[in-house]
Amino acid sequence: MYNLWYWPGIQGRGEFVRLPLEAAGIDYRDCARELGAEALVADMGTYDCRPPFAPPYLEMNGMALAQVAAILLFLGERHQLAPSNMGDRLWLHEVQLTVTDFVAEVHQVHHPVGTGRYYEDQKPEALRIAEEFREERMPKFLGWFENAAGCHPGDWLIDHHWTYADCSMFQLIEGLRYMFPRRMKTLEADIPALLRIHGLVAEIEGIRRYCASDRRLPFNTDGIFRHYPELDGE
Amino acid sequence: MYNLWYWPGIQGRGEFVRLPLEAAGIDYRDCARELGAEALVADMGTYDCRPPFAPPYLEMNGMALAQVAAILLFLGERHQLAPSNMGDRLWLHEVQLTVTDFVAEVHQVHHPVGTGRYYEDQKPEALRIAEEFREERMPKFLGWFENAAGCHPGDWLIDHHWTYADCSMFQLIEGLRYMFPRRMKTLEADIPALLRIHGLVAEIEGIRRYCASDRRLPFNTDGIFRHYPELDGE
Numbered sequence: 001m002y003n004l005w006y007w008p009g010i011q012g013r014g015e016f017v018r019l020p021l022e023a024a025g026i027d028y029r030d031c032a033r034e035l036g037a038e039a040l041v042a043d044m045g046t047y048d049c050r051p052p053f054a055p056p057y058l059e060m061n062g063m064a065l066a067q068v069a070a071i072l073l074f075l076g077e078r079h080q081l082a083p084s085n086m087g088d089r090l091w092l093h094e095v096q097l098t099v100t101d102f103v104a105e106v107h108q109v110h111h112p113v114g115t116g117r118y119y120e121d122q123k124p125e126a127l128r129i130a131e132e133f134r135e136e137r138m139p140k141f142l143g144w145f146e147n148a149a150g151c152h153p154g155d156w157l158i159d160h161h162w163t164y165a166d167c168s169m170f171q172l173i174e175g176l177r178y179m180f181p182r183r184m185k186t187l188e189a190d191i192p193a194l195l196r197i198h199g200l201v202a203e204i205e206g207i208r209r210y211c212a213s214d215r216r217l218p219f220n221t222d223g224i225f226r227h228y229p230e231l232d233g234e
Numbered sequence: 235m236y237n238l239w240y241w242p243g244i245q246g247r248g249e250f251v252r253l254p255l256e257a258a259g260i261d262y263r264d265c266a267r268e269l270g271a272e273a274l275v276a277d278m279g280t281y282d283c284r285p286p287f288a289p290p291y292l293e294m295n296g297m298a299l300a301q302v303a304a305i306l307l308f309l310g311e312r313h314q315l316a317p318s319n320m321g322d323r324l325w326l327h328e329v330q331l332t333v334t335d336f337v338a339e340v341h342q343v344h345h346p347v348g349t350g351r352y353y354e355d356q357k358p359e360a361l362r363i364a365e366e367f368r369e370e371r372m373p374k375f376l377g378w379f380e381n382a383a384g385c386h387p388g389d390w391l392i393d394h395h396w397t398y399a400d401c402s403m404f405q406l407i408e409g410l411r412y413m414f415p416r417r418m419k420t421l422e423a424d425i426p427a428l429l430r431i432h433g434l435v436a437e438i439e440g441i442r443r444y445c446a447s448d449r450r451l452p453f454n455t456d457g458i459f460r461h462y463p464e465l466d467g468e
Contacts, residue, residue, distance in 0.1 A: 049385035050325055053332045053378050063321065067331040069303070070324055077320075086311075087297065090304055091284055097301040097334075098287045104338045105349070112346045113363040115339075116370060125359050129347040136350060144287050151283035 002028040005040050005064075006056035010223035011175075011216075013103065014056040016068045019167035020081050022210035023201070030215070031059075069096045072164040081164045088158055095148055095157065095165045099172065102141045103224055106179070109133050110226050119221070119228065130231035134183045138176070142191050145169060149193035155200060162201060169194055170201035175225030182232045236262040239274050239298075240290035244457035245409075245450075247337065248290040250302045253401035254315050256444035257435070264449070265293075303330045306398040315398045322392055329382055329391065329399045333406065336375045337458055340413070343367050344460050353455075353462065364465035368417045372410070376425050379403060383427035389434060396435060403428055404435035409459030416466045 004021070006014030021028050032040040032055075043059070044052060052066035058074075065071055073093055076082030082092050111117070112125040119126065149169065154160045157169065173194060177184050188195060201207055210216050219225055238255070240248030255262050266274040266289075277293070278286060286300035292308075299305055307327055310316030316326050345351070346359040353360065383403065388394050391403065407428060411418050422429060435441055444450050453459055 049381075051378070051381065053335075053375075065324055065328065067328045070328045070331055073327070074320075074324055086308075090299055090308055093307070094299065094301045094304045097304055100331075100334070101287075101338070104335070108342055108346075112342075113359050114366050116366060125347050132348050132350060141287075144285070147283075147285065 002026070003031050003059040004028050004056060005031050005043055005052075005059060007040065008032045008037055009217070009220075011171075011219060011225075012056075012223045013068050015171055016099070016164075016168050017056050017058070017071050017075075018210075018215075019171055019201075019207065020072065020075060020164040022215075023162065023167055023204045023206040024079055024081060025206050026075070026079060033215075069093065069100050072096055072168075076164050081162075083159050083163070092158055092163055092165050095145070096168060098141070098144065099165070099168045102137075102172070105133065105137055105141075106175070107224055109231065110228065119226070123230075126228070126231060131233070134180060134233055138180070138183065138187060139190075142176075142187060142194065145172070146191045146194050149191075149197050156197065162204060166197050166201055167207075169197045170207070173198040175219065178219040178227050179225040180232045181227075182234050186234050236260070237265050237293040238262050238290060239265050239277055239286075239293060241274065242266045242271055243451070243454075245405075245453060245459075246290075246457045247302050249405055250333070250398075250402050251290050251292070251305050251309075252449075253405055253435075253441065253444075254306065254309060254398040256449075257396065257401055257438045257440040258313055258315060259440050260309070260313060267449075303327065303334055306330055306402075310398050315396075317393050317397070326392055326397055326399050329379070330402060332375070332378065333399070333402045336371075336406070339367065339371055339375075340409070341458055343465065344462065353460070357464075360462070360465060365467070368414060368467055372414070372417065372421060373424075376410075376421060376428065379406070380425045380428050383425075383431050390431065396438060400431050400435055401441075403431045404441070407432040409453065412453040413459040413461050414466045415461075416468050420468050 004014065004017060006012060040055060047064055050064065052064045054066065056068060056071065057064045057066035058071055065074060082089055109130050110119045110126050111122065112129045113122045149157055152158055156162050157165050221227065238251060240246065274289060281298055284298065286298045288300065290302065291298045291300035292305055299308060316323055343364050344353045344360050345356065346363045347356045383391055386392055390396050391399050455461065
């Protein structure tokens, strides 16, 4: 049983951890959903040594493990959600770290000039970077993930089983469809392998159950993927 | 012998890989420094499967391993540049991933509204985010790294030996002193443990030799850490 701590009310970066936990049926408690954001802030203050920089983090025996990619690396090894040989394990981690980079750029689209300020205070700047993001960064990242998904002979990113990174591909597609529905309509023609993985992950029993439950929050404009129609375009 | 590929002419993200290689005296070839940027672009095009998304990457037996934190995780395990038990190993990786996040924000300071555009085309926006970065983000990140450096009883971040993450702390201090000399003058009073590590890393024989050589490029305004006086402040 793991204690997962993440901001309640959004999918955010925490969702990249929730999905493989749910897919594998690993028991976890989504602490701040039960106890609220104040409990999360209070919990973060209890670690004198090795505190998390930011949620999400897993709490185990009084220790916190933060950073999505590190959490997934750990869960991957502990629960066989990743291949065991070093080359494949590092490759999968590399894919996940590229997700981290992509998510940081997604965040920059709606917060280009102030991570602590409201979107409404930086709309002209967001319009400017959104155009580059749609035209250049989305095709570049999605093209790279598509290659990762397509160059392997099996159905999944690697091996003949889903891994945590397959779950991340699912979440990227979900998030981008919400954030940029018009742009994704154009780009989806070029990412058949990613869409195949998206469909397969959606059919994993644990994911089906999760997405049908109220544990899966809807996307909203407080999370990482935010739908502001003015930032979208074909 | 490793083949390291990174843009010639800048320290950039590649420096986080070079430093532990140099500190440990591990043999590597800095390929694009010898062969030029065009050779790097050409090399990136040779991987049908599992290509690097971006430099830096290590090439080994025709395979590429990209992403600074993944490269360091690998080098840490292979060359004992990190502790061997899982808890400490993951903690160190978590520190390195927080460096990744910080470096992404450093980059956003001079490229807030266009990663592919020149700084000169986004100066007003850069001025705006630089203020928040100096006032809020620098103390938050440096405070967290200081806690990581200070809560351990020994001299280093962990263990009684330097690790790749100690080298990264060195590089952060070096980069920030170049980028924000006035701001760092104020903040350095609050980071004694980080400055201790910075000094100790500077004294590692391999680092001393490296920094005295022409392999250590000077910082410049093409890299990640860029000195634009107008973005600095006390």
